Amino acid sequence: MAKYIAQLIVAGSQVIGRAFARAVKEEIAASQDAAKRLGNNKTRAERLNNTKTGLSLEEAKQILNIDKLDVEEINKRYDHLFKVNDKGSGGSFYIQSKIVRAKERIDMEFNATKASEDPPKV
Incomplete structure (x- = not known):
């Protein structure tokens, strides 16, 4: 059994x-x-940019609270958010670093579009 x-x-x-x-x-x-x-x-360039900063372009736009890629507006939002989140005035270093990464990601996008628009110089 x-x-x-x-x-x-x-x-x-x-x-x-x-x-x-x-x-x-x-x-x-x-x-x-x-x-x-x-x-x-996603294109290879998008995946490469996302891995460098850890943010997608959409996330970076959300962090800086912008809708379109306008240099003047981006710089204005960046300066304001960076100052508001300064550790000395009771802000958060983590949030401040996220703001910097978002600005870097958007700058990468500007540099990529600028490079593709400029004709190669001979």
Whole structure:
């Protein structure tokens, strides 16, 4: 009797183990497919810029609270937010660093568009 119970437990464990392994493989495949779909929507330059600063252009615009890329407005918002969040006046260094990173990300965008608009000099 104990022999049959042991065999039943071993067989059940094998079935559960195989099902679990199959589920893990399917989940990995689905995750890789999703990553491919999401990764293909961005250009190589966008992914490179996002990894340098850790921010996307949309996040940087949200941090500086701007809608369009206007140099004057960006500088005005940056100066104001940087001064307001100064550690000496009770602000947060973390928020101040986020503001700096946002400005850097937007500056990278300006430099990229400027470089693509300027014809190469011979």
